[in-house]
Amino acid sequence: MKENLATLLTTQQAALKLTDKELAEALGYSNERLIAMIKAGTMNLPVNKVPALAKALQLDSFELLRTVLSETAPELWNAIESIAVPLGALHPTEVNLLRHLRVLRAGREASPIVFDGKGVIALIAVE
Template sequence: MNQETTTHQWLTGQQALARISDKELANALGYQSPNVIQMFKSGQMTVPLTKVPELANALDINPGMLMRRLLQDADPGLLHAVEHCVGPLCLSDGEKKLIAAIRKANPGKEPVPIMFDRNATTERVIEATD
């Protein structure tokens, strides 16, 4: 789904991909009625931030991505402050690959600044030297 998709639309799509009913999802979140799930999906009610771990687990999605979307909706300034203090709530797949490559190139060492060629056709990490 694109960036302009609202969080409640995105959640509806994620639920469909997970093939989980409103009742099953409500149960996973500790709710007795599926009505609350319908309110999340319609945008009438926001997902409580405390339910992010359970919801992400039930939908098999990245909890950091879900938390980031919900914080962006609730208070973009708070999201900015949190990410400024503790770093990004989630990493893209490309960022995860880059970190893994850095760790592989520098086993047991503190990473050093690297240079990389944006136009390179192969993945490689070059360790900077002093």
């Protein structure tokens, strides 16, 4: 079962030794009590704060979005997931490959050359 937002936030915050004040600042809040309210479940994390929180907590933003929307708007999440992830969630290594591809291609066209041999699965040629 996936962790809820409060548990995820508390666990990762402790692991990174971040204070509520530091998290609040990372989210653009001047009041650290908002972080305590989110952890207590008395305030929902605004969806537009997901990227900043993911960055501050060193989490995958898509997975954090999944957690937030699953708790606050499950019907919306189900609709997004059915459109955005029709083949299922990408494995973290697949996400890593795509992130590197986007950086390397820098807006240029890229063509995959796919072969399977000696541990190399795909090579991308950037034009």
